[in-house]
Amino acid sequence: MKIPESIKKAIRSGNESELQEICNSLHPADAAAAFTSLNEEQQIQFAQFLNNDALSLITSFLPASESADLIASLEEKDRTVILESLPDDVVTDLIQETDEDQQKTYVELLSDEKKGAAETLLGYPEDSAGGRMTTAYATLQENMSVKEAIETLEETKEDAEILARIYVVDENKRILGKVRLRDLTFNAWSTPIKDIMDHEKLAIRAEEDQEEALxxxxxYNMLALPVIDDMDRxxxxxxxxxxLEIQEEESTEDLEMAAAIAGERDEEGYLKSPVLSHFKRRAVWVFFLAIVAILSGLVILNYESLLENVFILAVYMPMIVAxxxxxxxxxxTMVIRAMSLGEFTPSEFFxxxxxxxxxxxxxGALLGALIAIGSWILITTFINPDTLKSITGGHDLSDLVITVGIALTIQVSASTFIGAALPMMAQSCKLDPAVVASPAITTIVDVLGLLIYFGIASMMLAI
Amino acid sequence: MKIPESIKKAIRSGNESELQEICNSLHPADAAAAFTSLNEEQQIQFAQFLNNDALSLITSFLPASESADLIASLEEKDRTVILESLPDDVVTDLIQETDEDQQKTYVELLSDEKKGAAETLLGYPEDSAGGRMTTAYATLQENMSVKEAIETLEETKEDAEILARIYVVDENKRILGKVRLRDLTFNAWSTPIKDIMDHEKLAIRAEEDQEEALxxxxxYNMLALPVIDDMDRxxxxxxxxxxLEIQEEESTEDLEMAAAIAGERDEEGYLKSPVLSHFKRRAVWVFFLAIVAILSGLVILNYESLLENVFILAVYMPMIVAxxxxxxxxxxTMVIRAMSLGEFTPSEFFxxxxxxxxxxxxxGALLGALIAIGSWILITTFINPDTLKSITGGHDLSDLVITVGIALTIQVSASTFIGAALPMMAQSCKLDPAVVASPAITTIVDVLGLLIYFGIASMMLAI
Known part of the structure; x- marks a missing residue:
């Protein structure tokens, strides 16, 4: 029996102890995954059957929107216990996912210490360095000895994340450097912290974008990046x-922008977000691009007589545009990706x-030559001269395939140029280069391609 | 003066001590970034001016292809020193980037210990868990005391990465659990390791794909993931x-596949990889899709008389296709991304x-209605009835805009369906769903769109 099935069965049969047993035998991440696959009613029962310790563990592995729902289904005293047990950045994410009228109630449930931390974090935008940070770190003073340092840290030793980041700060909480736990472990108790700390002060300001932090x-290959305020505290x-989360969000954003999808990804995930919210994210660009695409139609209308005379030109039209x-x-894509990896800046435009x-x-030249020569061979071999005459309007086949070849060469060169230049121009205007990603560029070069193609055809065929 | 400029100046003027001073004052990651912006000749001088300690530090922050070039420019004795100083996964990446005839020479330069590690790593494909792993971890036995454990670890305390991952293994190197350095620091020296270890045995087999590891x-929110062989060692x-690197590689791959770019990204980066290598990665799909796009042309040819009679249909053609x-x-994009985030599997196809x-x-229905009604209003308001008659072939304008509206509705529904279904089908056939990403789907729905459009037009207008 698969895990979610056995969990569903235990819930259906109201078998509290069996559910507890299954969840104890699972890694909390697996229990969390099973929880997300349940429907709403089952989730509420799941939460009722488990004790707060088990729930806290599972909650820390849930997406913020799911854990907000879970917490909302609990009684107030259980809420307090679980909110208090979670790391403060998880609590903040969760509160951000809660309805606005509930947010205050949740903050009030927290202990003074956690409340302060949550309020600071809630004060920064979700996608800024400040909105992302956690306060799970330890600080020491320069003038401590190793013994004093270990005694200070001993109080927090059970907080899993804290001991990986021990900063040495001055009286104003400005960073002086770092100490690693190993330096404390392998040095004599009398050694001053000053002698074993490094002096790395790399940090990011709270209001900076999360992408800068990444x-x-x-x-700098950092395990943790300190976040400071404008007084360097x-x-x-x-x-x-x-x-990892920031990187995933940013690359999802790039992929979605390249596919004309607007706005923020629903935290609830693909299956749980309603059709209407999918609709909204897709409609904006689709409607806008559809209207722009009518421009291509007007170009075609403008060359009506050319097309009706030499209908074979219409056959190559979709290929040149596509x-x-x-x-x-x-x-x-190449240029946007290389810029986001920091490989170059718009200063290297040329x-x-x-x-x-x-x-x-x-x-363009190679494809143009291939299509021109290939078409000439195929058409002269397989097409009956009368049929051919009716669609070429009596024009010489060689002129026509040369027209197609030249148009392809120019169209491919121009669209490659535009594809590279527009994102760089957006970047220099401090816009996200991804806004001019594939869909916008495709629409622009569609119109351009038709102008190039019909323009060259008019010249070559003297119509 | 910007940093790369001052470095270039020091190199040009042959000022060895100035270069050393600049590099000492920089974070090695910044020095590495400056190094990559130099040309080949400058890079060789840069390497000659610096001592091996500085070079080792900088090398560990360089992309593998750059560090391979740097090492190749050194004398053999310096090569040995630097290769020996690097973590073994960095050495392996670097050797993988070296010409095949050089690879053996490099391995021979390594100490026996490093050689063994490098040979193991080189035995796995670059993008497997085994090809990614490092051997920088520590092991303890279950029956040790904290004191014995600390003594064992003390030898390796300077190796920056090792102490973050301490595994407890049995005599066959099978994982029994983990110990954290803090557990050693905050427990009495006589405590047995058995009492303070956890029993987490999560691990991945060496031959698995790196994406699975990610x-x-x-x-499981892991800081490090153990890699085991088929005997669980x-x-x-x-x-x-x-x-982070795996995630970046995978998302770049997804983005590039969505833009019809084939093959692996050049490790050298956008600017340094030659035009020919860019050409190769782009030509495959462009040529293939161009030929498929001729199919769209043949559909147009097939409806020649319809188009020549009712030319206004050509105006809406680019919009319906795009x-x-x-x-x-x-x-x-939505479906591929959701699958790669593990939100659902092809079993949820329906x-x-x-x-x-x-x-x-x-x-489709909303856009279709908008375009139909909008067109009707604009055309009846602005277009002279005689002009209109010539492009509608005498057909009723209402019939024409209804044709466009219905075709849009069906085309959008069909292409949304195909866009979702094809990647899921690819996934169930164990193919990367991204191979049927945007370019392939666009080309398919282009042809389909024309068939739908002209098919509906023939019916509605009875031609």
Whole structure:
């Protein structure tokens, strides 16, 4: 029997002790995963059957929206116990997920210490360094001895996360450096902290974007990044698991923007968020791009007589448009990704654009030649000359395939150029380069492609 | 003066001590970033000017391909010193980046201990758990006391990473549990390890994909994940910074596949990899999709008489095609991302498809209605009746805008359905769902959209 099934069975049969037994035998992360697969009614029973210790453990592995629901289903005294047992950044996430009128009630349930921490964290936007941080760290003073330091830390030794980050601070809570637990373990008790600390002061300001925090942690290979206020006082730290979460959020955001999906991902996940919320995130761009795409239609209307005379041009039209879209979004993706990995900045505009122009020219010229020659061979071999004459309007086949080849070359070069240039221009205007990702670029190069194609055809065929 | 500029200046003027001073004042990660911005000749001089201690520090912050180049430029005795100073997973990455004929020479330069570790790691594919792991961990036996444990660990206390992961193993190196350094620090020297260890045995087999390792670390919130062989013996660990790297690689891969970019990302980065290597990664899909797009052209050719009679249909053609592409890739991106976050599996096919169908129908029907009504109002207001007659072929405008509205509704529903269904089908066939991401889906729904549009038009207008 699979785990969620056995849990469902225990809940259905009201077998409290069996459910407790199953959950005790599971890793809390697995119990949390099982919990999320239950329906609302089952979740409430699940919470009633388990004691607060088990619930606290499971809650810390749940997505914030799920744990908010879980806590909401509990009685007030159980709520207090569980909220108090959670790390303060988890409590903050959970409170942020709660309805606004409930938020105050939750904060009131917390002990004074936790309340202070939660209020500080709630004061920063969710996606800033301050909104991400936790206050689970330890501080020591420079003039302590190893013995005094160990005594200070002993009080908090059970708080799993704290001892991995021990900062040495001055009387104003400004960071002077770090001490590692091993330095305390392997040094004589009389050694002054001053002698064994390092002097690394890397930190990030609370109001900075979470993405900046991630970049610092990646660059300097940090396990934890201190967060400071504008007086340089230590406020909290961002941990390695926050870094993973930030990275996941940011890459989901990039992927979604590249697919014309707007707004923030629902914390509830794909299956649980309602159709309407999916609809809202997709409709904005789809409607906007559809209206812009009518421009392409107007270009076609403008060249009506050309198309009606030489109908074969219509056959190549989707290919020229689609290829421009593909090469444009390739260039945009490459450039956006490289910028977000910090490989270059818009100051290297010309180097990047020059590289993309060469790539675009190579792709366009080769594809153009292949399509032109391939078409010529296939058409002269398989198409009956009368049929051909009716769709070429009597124009020379060679002129037509050369038109297609040249249009492809120019369209691919132009769209590669635009795909690279627009995100860099957005970045220099302090916009997220991903806003001009694939969908916007595809729509622009669609219109452009038709103008290029029909423009060249008019010249080549002298119509 | 910016940092890379001052470094370049020191190199140009051959000022060895100034370069050393600059590098000493920088965080090694910043020095490494400056190094990557130098040209090849400058890099060689940079390496010559610095002593081995400084170089080792900087090397550990360089991308593998850059550090391979740096090491290749050194004399053999310096190579030995630096290779020996690096963590074994960094050495392995670096050797993997070296030309094959050089790899053996490098392994020979290592001490016996490092050589063994490197050979084990090189035996696994680069993107498997085994290829990612490091051997920087410590082991203890269950029957040791805290005092014996501290004595055992004292030898390795300077190896920065080891003390964060202390595993308790049996005589066959099978994991029995973990001990934290804090448990050793805060317990009496006589306490047996058995009493303070936990019994967590979560581990991953060496041949598993690195993505599985990341998923485990995310789910169980682990700082390090043990890697075992098929006899359950501990081989190494995957660390939190590996987890970040794996996540970055995987999300870059997803983004690139969504933009029709094939193959592996160049380790050298965007600017340094040659035009030819960019060309190769982009040409495959672009050429393939261009040829498939000719199918759309053939559909247009097939409806030649319809289009020539009712030219206004051509005006809406790009919009119907592009909107299908956009909604199809939205659905694909949502589904692929949700699957890669483990939110559902293909077993929930019908639930997902049902959700997407409703979203698609809502998007399509609303957009269809808007475009139909909007067109009718704009055309009757602004277009001269004679012009209109020439492009509608005498058909009733209401019939035409209703055709467009219905075609949009069906096209958007169908492409949303296809966008969701194809990646799930790929996943159930054990393929990476991202292979059927946006570009493939766009191309399919392009052809489909034209068939739907012209099919409906033929029926509605009875042509």
């Amino acid at each position: 970049k610092m942690m990646l660059k 230590l406020l909290g730290i961002i941990t390695h698991d926050d870094a 290829t421009g879209g593909n090469t444009g979004s390739q260039a945009a 180097r990047v654009v020059w590289k993309e122009l060469r790539i675009g020219l190579a792709l | 998923k485990m670390m995310l789910k 501990l081989l190494g660990i995957i660390t939190h910074d590996d987890a 909107t299908g592409g956009n909604t199809g890739s939205q659905a694909a 639930r997902v498809v049902w959700k997407e169908l409703r979203i698609g129908l809502a998007l």
